[in-house]
Amino acid sequence: MMQRTLLFSLLFFTFCFGSHARQETVATLRDDSRTMDVSSYFSYWIDESGHASLEDVMQANQKGQFQKHTKKVINLGFLNKPVWLKLQLSNQAQRTKEWLLELNYPLLDSVTLYRQDEAGRWLSETIGDQVPFARREIHFRNPTFPLYLYDNSRVYTIYIRVKTSSSVQLPAKIYTSNAFQEYTIKSDLAFGFFYGCMLVMLFYNLLLFAALRNLNYAYYCVYVIGYTLAQAGLQGHGFQYLWPNSLFWTNVSIPVLISLGLIGAVLFANRFLYTKRYAPRMRIVLWVLFGINVLDIPLSFFLPYQTMIKPVVLSIIVDSVIIIAAGIAVYRAGNKAAQYFIIAWLAFLLGLIATASEAFGLLPRTFIFHYGHLFGAVIEVVFLSLALADRINVIRKQREEAQARALAMAQENERIIREQNIILEQKVRERTAELQQKQEEILTQNEELQQQREEILAQRDFIERQNQELQAINEHLNKSIQYGDRIQRAMLPSKEEILQYVRDFFVIYLPRDVVSGDFYWFNEQEGHLFFAAVDCTGHGVPGAFMSMIGNTLLDEIINEKHLYNPAFILEALNDAVFKALRQDETGNADGMDVALCRIDKIDEETFELTFAGARRPAYVVKDGTLVELKGNRRGIGGTMSQKLEQFENHQLILHANDCIYIGSDGFTDAANPEREKFGTKRLKTLLQLYYKESMERQRQYLIEELENFTKGTPMRDDVLLMGIRL
Known part of the structure; x- marks a missing residue:
C-alpha cells in the first residue's frame, strides 16, 4: 500500500x-x-x-x-x-x-x-x-x-x-526496423571483411609455419589471433558468438587477449628484425616489453577490469612506437628486409591515431576514422605477410641459384669426365706399350732403385737434422719477436697514466702479427696533453722498428725540444724521419701516418683541442653530433712528402664528456669474406651510437662490431683506435 x-x-x-x-x-x-x-x-x-x-x-x-x-x-x-x-x-x-x-x-x-x-x-x-x-x-x-x-x-x-x-x-x-536491419547488414559486412582478412592471413601463415617450421610465422599467428579476438571482444562479437554465457571471461578477455597479441608482436619483431645483430639495445627494450605483457595476463584475472584496461591500452601505443623505432634502427643498421615491417606498423599506428582523434573530436565522426584501427590492422597484417613472403622469395631465389650452379657444375663435371675417359683410354694404350718396353728395364732399375734408396735414407737423415736446426732457429726467432712485443708494449703509455689526466679512455690495439707497426703515444708537458695515433709503414718486425723510431722522435721533439704546436711537431717529425732513414740518399719511401691532438684545459668544464693530421683524421662527438677534423693529405717521410703543403692546425672548443677518437686505417680497412671494407661511414655511425656509453663498453661494442663484420677473415693490417672522454 x-x-x-x-x-x-x-x-x-x-x-x-x-x-x-x-x-x-x-x-x-x-x-x-x-x-x-x-x-x-x-x-x-x-x-x-x-x-x-x-x-x-x-x-x-x-x-x-x-x-x-x-x-x-x-x-x-x-x-x-x-x-x-x-x-x-x-x-x-x-x-x-x-x-x-x-x-x-x-x-x-x-x-x-x-x-x-x-x-x-x-x-x-x-x-x-x-x-x-x-x-x-x-x-x-x-x-x-x-x-x-x-x-x-x-x-x-x-x-x-x-x-x-x-x-x-x-x-x-x-x-526503425528497416533502418536497423540495413545498419546491421552494413556493420556485419564491414566486420566480416576485417575478420575475413585476419583469418585468411592467419591460416595462410599457419600453413607456412607447418611447412617451413620457422618461428617467425608462429609468433605472427599468435599476434593475429590475440589482436583479432581482442577486437571481437571490444566490438561485442566475442560475447555475441564465441562466449555468450561466460560472464567472467567476458570481463577479463579484452586485457588478456590484447596482452597475448602484444606478446606475439614483440616476439615476432625481435626474431624477424634480427635485433640480436642489428640493434642489441632495442632487443633489450623489446624483451622488457615482453615481460610486462606476460605479467599483464595473470594480473587481468585478479585485478578489476578498469584497473587493468588503462595500462594495457597504453601498452598498445608504447609497444607500437617502440617496435617501429626498432624497425627503423635495424633498417638503418643495414637490414633492408625491415622496410615492409616499418610500413606495416606505421599503418597500424596511424589507424590507432585516427580512431583516437575521432573519439576526441579532432577528426569528423566517419566510418573510416571510427574504425581506423581496424583498417590499420588489416593493412598491417597484409604488409607483415608481404615481409614474410619477401623472405620466402629471397630463400627461393637463393635455392634456385644454388640449383642452377649445381646443375652447371654437374654438366661441367660430365663433360670433364667424358674428356678424361678419352684421354685415359689413349694413355692406357700408350702405357701398355711403355710397360712392355719398360718391363725389360725393371731389373736394371731395381739395382738403381736400391742405390737410390740408400741415398734417400742418407738425405732423410740430413733433412731431419736440418729440420731440427730450423726448429731451433724458429723458436729462437719467436722468442725474439715475443720479447720485441714486450719491449714495444712497454714503450706504450699505460691506461693508468692516461686516466690521471682525462675522465675516461680506451684503446683498441690489435697487431696483425705479434708486433705492430701501429703505436699510440701520450705525454703531458707544461699543462698540455698530447695524444697521438701513428700508423707506420709495414707491419710485423719492420713496422715495429719504424714504431720505435717514431716513438723516440716524438719524445725528442716534444719532451726535449719543447715544441708544442701540433703542425710544427709534424713538420719536425717529417724532417727527423727523412734524416734518420737518409731518404735523400737511399730513395727509401717508408714513413708514417699520424693523428696528433693537443688538449688544453680552459676551466673545469671547457677544453681547447688543437689537431693536426698526416693523412689521418680525428672524430669529435659533442652533444650527439660527430665532427670530423681532416688531416693534411701529406704523410710523414718519403721524398714526395717534402714537396707538399705545410701541415695545418684545426682548433675546436670542447666541453666535459665530449669524446675524441683517433686511430690508424686498420679498423676501417678491415674486410669481410666478400672483400667489403668496414668503411669510415660505418665507424662514424657506431661512434655516434655508442658515445654515451662508458669507454670500456664502447671498446667492447666496437670490437664486437668488427668481429661480426669480418667473420673470421684474416687481418690485412694492424688495428689501432683510441677514444678519449674529457
Missing part, C-alpha cells in the same frame, strides 16, 4: 510540475526519421548510494537533480557508481509505432531500460555483457531495446540504469 501511495504521489507531482517537463528537450520522431541520434537528448543522474530504485530516480528528477551533459555524447570515464539516464520521446510518425534504441558501446556490464506500457505500468529489461546473451530480445552485439510508441499525443519518458566497470560511454541512436 505504501508503494502504491508513493507511486501515486510521484505521478501527481509529475502532473503538477508538467511545465518543468515541457521545458526539457524532447526527441521527436517522424515518418522521415528512419535513424535519429538521441545522444544529446539524454540527461543523467549519478546514483551515489549505488542502490537507488526507480521511485528514488523519479524523485531525483522532480528535484531537478538530472543534468544535461556539456558534450554531444555522454562520456563519464571510469565510474564505479550507477548512472541513470532520462530520455523523453514524442512519436509524431503515423506509419511507424515500433522503434529500436541502440547504445553503441558493447562493453557495458548491465543496462536496464524502464518504460511504460499503454496502461502506464512500468516495464523493465536488463541486458549487458554481465548478463547471458540469450536474454536479449534483440540479438545484437550492442545493447538494443525495442520501444513501442503508439500514442502520438503522448510524451514518453524512458529511464536507463547503466552500471559498468568499463568506461561509461553512451552514444545512442533510434532506428
Whole structure:
C-alpha cells in the first residue's frame, strides 16, 4: 500500500510540475526519421548510494537533480557508481509505432531500460555483457531495446540504469526496423571483411609455419589471433558468438587477449628484425616489453577490469612506437628486409591515431576514422605477410641459384669426365706399350732403385737434422719477436697514466702479427696533453722498428725540444724521419701516418683541442653530433712528402664528456669474406651510437662490431683506435 501511495504521489507531482517537463528537450520522431541520434537528448543522474530504485530516480528528477551533459555524447570515464539516464520521446510518425534504441558501446556490464506500457505500468529489461546473451530480445552485439510508441499525443519518458566497470560511454541512436536491419547488414559486412582478412592471413601463415617450421610465422599467428579476438571482444562479437554465457571471461578477455597479441608482436619483431645483430639495445627494450605483457595476463584475472584496461591500452601505443623505432634502427643498421615491417606498423599506428582523434573530436565522426584501427590492422597484417613472403622469395631465389650452379657444375663435371675417359683410354694404350718396353728395364732399375734408396735414407737423415736446426732457429726467432712485443708494449703509455689526466679512455690495439707497426703515444708537458695515433709503414718486425723510431722522435721533439704546436711537431717529425732513414740518399719511401691532438684545459668544464693530421683524421662527438677534423693529405717521410703543403692546425672548443677518437686505417680497412671494407661511414655511425656509453663498453661494442663484420677473415693490417672522454 505504501508503494502504491508513493507511486501515486510521484505521478501527481509529475502532473503538477508538467511545465518543468515541457521545458526539457524532447526527441521527436517522424515518418522521415528512419535513424535519429538521441545522444544529446539524454540527461543523467549519478546514483551515489549505488542502490537507488526507480521511485528514488523519479524523485531525483522532480528535484531537478538530472543534468544535461556539456558534450554531444555522454562520456563519464571510469565510474564505479550507477548512472541513470532520462530520455523523453514524442512519436509524431503515423506509419511507424515500433522503434529500436541502440547504445553503441558493447562493453557495458548491465543496462536496464524502464518504460511504460499503454496502461502506464512500468516495464523493465536488463541486458549487458554481465548478463547471458540469450536474454536479449534483440540479438545484437550492442545493447538494443525495442520501444513501442503508439500514442502520438503522448510524451514518453524512458529511464536507463547503466552500471559498468568499463568506461561509461553512451552514444545512442533510434532506428526503425528497416533502418536497423540495413545498419546491421552494413556493420556485419564491414566486420566480416576485417575478420575475413585476419583469418585468411592467419591460416595462410599457419600453413607456412607447418611447412617451413620457422618461428617467425608462429609468433605472427599468435599476434593475429590475440589482436583479432581482442577486437571481437571490444566490438561485442566475442560475447555475441564465441562466449555468450561466460560472464567472467567476458570481463577479463579484452586485457588478456590484447596482452597475448602484444606478446606475439614483440616476439615476432625481435626474431624477424634480427635485433640480436642489428640493434642489441632495442632487443633489450623489446624483451622488457615482453615481460610486462606476460605479467599483464595473470594480473587481468585478479585485478578489476578498469584497473587493468588503462595500462594495457597504453601498452598498445608504447609497444607500437617502440617496435617501429626498432624497425627503423635495424633498417638503418643495414637490414633492408625491415622496410615492409616499418610500413606495416606505421599503418597500424596511424589507424590507432585516427580512431583516437575521432573519439576526441579532432577528426569528423566517419566510418573510416571510427574504425581506423581496424583498417590499420588489416593493412598491417597484409604488409607483415608481404615481409614474410619477401623472405620466402629471397630463400627461393637463393635455392634456385644454388640449383642452377649445381646443375652447371654437374654438366661441367660430365663433360670433364667424358674428356678424361678419352684421354685415359689413349694413355692406357700408350702405357701398355711403355710397360712392355719398360718391363725389360725393371731389373736394371731395381739395382738403381736400391742405390737410390740408400741415398734417400742418407738425405732423410740430413733433412731431419736440418729440420731440427730450423726448429731451433724458429723458436729462437719467436722468442725474439715475443720479447720485441714486450719491449714495444712497454714503450706504450699505460691506461693508468692516461686516466690521471682525462675522465675516461680506451684503446683498441690489435697487431696483425705479434708486433705492430701501429703505436699510440701520450705525454703531458707544461699543462698540455698530447695524444697521438701513428700508423707506420709495414707491419710485423719492420713496422715495429719504424714504431720505435717514431716513438723516440716524438719524445725528442716534444719532451726535449719543447715544441708544442701540433703542425710544427709534424713538420719536425717529417724532417727527423727523412734524416734518420737518409731518404735523400737511399730513395727509401717508408714513413708514417699520424693523428696528433693537443688538449688544453680552459676551466673545469671547457677544453681547447688543437689537431693536426698526416693523412689521418680525428672524430669529435659533442652533444650527439660527430665532427670530423681532416688531416693534411701529406704523410710523414718519403721524398714526395717534402714537396707538399705545410701541415695545418684545426682548433675546436670542447666541453666535459665530449669524446675524441683517433686511430690508424686498420679498423676501417678491415674486410669481410666478400672483400667489403668496414668503411669510415660505418665507424662514424657506431661512434655516434655508442658515445654515451662508458669507454670500456664502447671498446667492447666496437670490437664486437668488427668481429661480426669480418667473420673470421684474416687481418690485412694492424688495428689501432683510441677514444678519449674529457
